[in-house]
Amino acid sequence: MRRLVAFVGVAILGLTIVAETQERRAPPGSDHFVGSWMINPAKTINWSGRDNTTFEFIQFKVENDVQSRDVETAYGVADAEGTQKHNRRRNSVRFNEFDPVKANATDLSVFGNNQPPNTPMKTENHLVTLKVDDRTHVSFNKNGGGFFRHMMPNLKEYVYVGFNADGTVHLHRWSARVKRAGDPNIPESPSKTN
């Protein structure tokens, strides 16, 4: 009887571990970044001293190695009239493609960004976006700088790191996974930072 109970216990433990692993593994052809992400302003630091990002809601899609992003942002605090300007844009690019025609980078200012609504933005400065692993992609600009997004092993939050060609880092912007805009964006428990 004891052996049976022990066997059942071990089996349950094993199945739980397998289920947990399966949950964290991206299905073939998919990408861990797919979904919705809300900024965590408490962890976000603008090292350059400029206005911090205080609002950011991102929705990622990845299909056939093309990453599409819809993002709404706001910086600093509300103005004297109590209004905080929001900006929204949509962009996309094919991973691992240095040929600008094949990479087909697009960038549309939906509203804000000091542009009329639905203004296509220039993408000439984009060099490449590399998918490094399931939790990391890095983009480079022709002026020498760039950024990467690196997701924590718990797949619940990621850090955006902006860097310059001289190796200085100007931004750590943390985002947490949410099911929809307005959901709590602070993870329940602290996670590892790598």
Added chain:
Amino acid sequence: MKHIVASIIALLIVVAGVWAQSGQADQFNGTWKLNVAKSTTKWQAHPQPKVAEPQPQSFELITMSIANDTLDYKVEYARANERHRKANYTARYNDARWQDIHGDPDGPLSTLTLVKTNDRTHYWVTRGKDGQFAGLVVRQMAEDGKSFTSVGLGGDGYVQYVRVFDKQ
């Protein structure tokens, strides 16, 4: 006849120009030695975020041979009084392919891909032995071409070291 000779001469001039341009040496070509004093100064001046203490390095000698955008890289280095270690790799700029680092690389690096953003700047994008992101290394040439600075950036976005190399 005159036309043919003129055409041949013009063609030779064009070919020579193209050849000269393609043969223009990449500024990173050559042998480079770690300058510990300059590295310390540059580390101290480097703005946050950075780790409390940089990864120590007392000796490093790099040889880079670059032809047709392919970098043949060899390094010999030592930390403090430890034994000298060697590593090498061959990789092509901007081909998005992952190349093995052979020997005994500095840190937990296993593979890399090279990104050249302009003539003075290139990056290593690295993976560790587990195939996961292991950080970036950015190398920026000084305007006089006599030295370059190498900055290691961890996956957490903190600068790990700043090293200056002088041309030998």
